[in-house]
Amino acid sequence: MSASTSGTSAPAAASRKSLKAFSEDVWKNKTAKINAELFTLTYGSIVSQLCTDYERDFTRVNNQLYSMGYNIGVRLIEDFLARTALPRCDSLAKTSEVISKCAFKVFLNVTPQIGNWSSNKDSFSIFLEENPLSDFVELPMDAARELWYSNIVCGVLKGALEMVQMDCDVWFVSDVLKGDQLTEVRVKLNRILKDEIPAGED
Amino acid sequence: MSHKIINPSTSVAQHPAPQGYDYTIGPQQTLPDLPQSMGPSSASTFASTGISTTGPSAASAASSTNLASGPSVYSSSLHPLAHTQQVSLAAYAFLFQEMVAQARNASKSVAEIELRLHRHGYHLGVRLLELLNFRSSVNASSRSAFFKTSTAGPSSTSATVSSSAPSAQLHGYHSHGSGDAAGATAAAAAAAAADDGHALAHSISHMKRRDLTMVEILQFVHSTVWTYLFGRPSDDLVKSSDRDNEFMIVDHAPLLTRFISSTNVQCDFFVCGVVEGVLDSACFPCAVTVHSVPDDKFPEKAVFVVRFESAVLEREALRA
Numbered sequence: 001m002s003a004s005t006s007g008t009s010a011p012a013a014a015s016r017k018s019l020k021a022f023s024e025d026v027w028k029n030k031t032a033k034i035n036a037e038l039f040t041l042t043y044g045s046i047v048s049q050l051c052t053d054y055e056r057d058f059t060r061v062n063n064q065l066y067s068m069g070y071n072i073g074v075r076l077i078e079d080f081l082a083r084t085a086l087p088r089c090d091s092l093a094k095t096s097e098v099i100s101k102c103a104f105k106v107f108l109n110v111t112p113q114i115g116n117w118s119s120n121k122d123s124f125s126i127f128l129e130e131n132p133l134s135d136f137v138e139l140p141m142d143a144a145r146e147l148w149y150s151n152i153v154c155g156v157l158k159g160a161l162e163m164v165q166m167d168c169d170v171w172f173v174s175d176v177l178k179g180d181q182l183t184e185v186r187v188k189l190n191r192i193l194k195d196e197i198p199a200g201e202d
Numbered sequence: 203m204s205h206k207i208i209n210p211s212t213s214v215a216q217h218p219a220p221q222g223y224d225y226t227i228g229p230q231q232t233l234p235d236l237p238q239s240m241g242p243s244s245a246s247t248f249a250s251t252g253i254s255t256t257g258p259s260a261a262s263a264a265s266s267t268n269l270a271s272g273p274s275v276y277s278s279s280l281h282p283l284a285h286t287q288q289v290s291l292a293a294y295a296f297l298f299q300e301m302v303a304q305a306r307n308a309s310k311s312v313a314e315i316e317l318r319l320h321r322h323g324y325h326l327g328v329r330l331l332e333l334l335n336f337r338s339s340v341n342a343s344s345r346s347a348f349f350k351t352s353t354a355g356p357s358s359t360s361a362t363v364s365s366s367a368p369s370a371q372l373h374g375y376h377s378h379g380s381g382d383a384a385g386a387t388a389a390a391a392a393a394a395a396a397d398d399g400h401a402l403a404h405s406i407s408h409m410k411r412r413d414l415t416m417v418e419i420l421q422f423v424h425s426t427v428w429t430y431l432f433g434r435p436s437d438d439l440v441k442s443s444d445r446d447n448e449f450m451i452v453d454h455a456p457l458l459t460r461f462i463s464s465t466n467v468q469c470d471f472f473v474c475g476v477v478e479g480v481l482d483s484a485c486f487p488c489a490v491t492v493h494s495v496p497d498d499k500f501p502e503k504a505v506f507v508v509r510f511e512s513a514v515l516e517r518e519a520l521r522a
Binding site for chain 1: 318
């Protein structure tokens with residue numbers, strides 16, 4: 001996505017090997033790992049604490065999860081680029097591929113499917129078959145109607161994509177926790193942001 | 203707030219088999235083969251009044267919420283191989299950081315932040331004890347049989363179908379499928395479970411003996427819990443020379459707070475919460491605190507101090 005480190009050998013290696021093998025390699029050899037259940041349980045504890053704090057106002061919980069995700073995303077992209085040194089994506093199709101095969105793999109060790117492209121190719125869906133955030137989770141009845149349990153993912157994608165100059169809307173369409181067949185996250189590209197020089201830097 | 207009211211179980215009769223945990227009612231038996239029906243209107247009734255007024259009319263509207271079609275959490279496997287096993291430490295560190303930030307924004311003092319982190323961890327701890335004991339009860343031979351079944355297929359399942367009565371009971375909670383498995387015999391359930399290679403319960407013939415003394419349970423925390431959480435046992439387990447009820451678990455480089463530079467907030471209170479949750483649910487009421495004790499070799503060194511309540515000491519004296 002960013003070309004800041006394109007002089008190194010990693011991007012060349014990435015183009016030779018398939019993206020999938022490349023991210024498999026990054027995951028296996030360059031990533032410190034931690035028990036996924038600890039991650040799952042910690043996230044569950046955060047969500048349930050938010051529900052209590054906001055007195056089960058799930059709209060606020062959704063928004064809070066989203067903004068937590070956003071905060072993560074704007075920093076996570078740095079870590080991602082440092083780890084993978086991938087070059088800038090030339091199309092949204094490429095971006096979607098990097099998100100599913102590389103980003104999700106490197107951070108959460110899952111590879112969601114991409115599909116459901118809009119006709120003008122500006123939006124796509126991510127289908128999370130496995131979701132480490134929501135293992136072992138069953139929503140109480142009132143929460144099942146309004147709460148997007150894994151909403152933090154949307155925020156992360158939004159924040160991360162914004163940092164590589166892509167202004168996107170990201171939202172959940174369906175979630176298996178709510179009884180839907182699939183967990184679907186929709187990403188819609190609004191515009192490409194221009195690099196702007198911060199005020200006073202000129 | 204209405205949601206703090208927990209209704210007595212008399213209200214259960216008015217519910218035509220709701221699915222999932224309803225916090226206004228408390229724990230209920232949910233069987234996979236019962237007809238699932240819970241209307242959206244009834245859910246909102248709980249939320250607004252805390253009083254259950256669900257009638258058959260609400261149940262008939264249940265088709266609009268397709269909760270029943272989702273896989274129940276009770277039918278998913280507890281086996282460590284059945285789920286994503288690991289995520290990156292970076293992902294966890296980001297999440298942990300947001301948790302700390304959230305705790306900070308919601309608190310007025312340092313003690314309150316630490317209390318919140320402690321509470322987060324506590325929720326984990328009370329769940330861990332059961333899970334880890336359950337998993338460590340899977341003995342080595344059946345474990346290897348499991349690995350064979352998951353790779354080689356049904357040909358090697360015979361070794362695992364040796365269920366005795368207690369394991370047959372466990373099948374009930376882990377029976378697969380949408381309902382008919384619940385009524386099946388233990389042997390059939392065991393065979394079915396062995397076939398798909400995911401049920402763990404059927405390979406347990408004896409549950410591991412519970413830890414009854416302070417030292418035993420602390421060794422469980424020191425080795426099993428620590429290995430589960432951080433991939434290695436803790437660095438030391440020390441008994442205080444001054445006080446009988448005081449023990450110390452030493453970690454030279456706490457994994458979770460690796461990326462947090464030293465501040466006046468001890469983020470390791472999260473781990474304290476986990477330890478206290480485990481000990482509490484094992485009936486060892488205690489208070490756990492953490493102190494950072496940097497030395498030359500290990501600048502990040504943290505000591506978790508466990509102080510048992512006097513009742514635990516008394517009980518131990520009685521047993522001796």
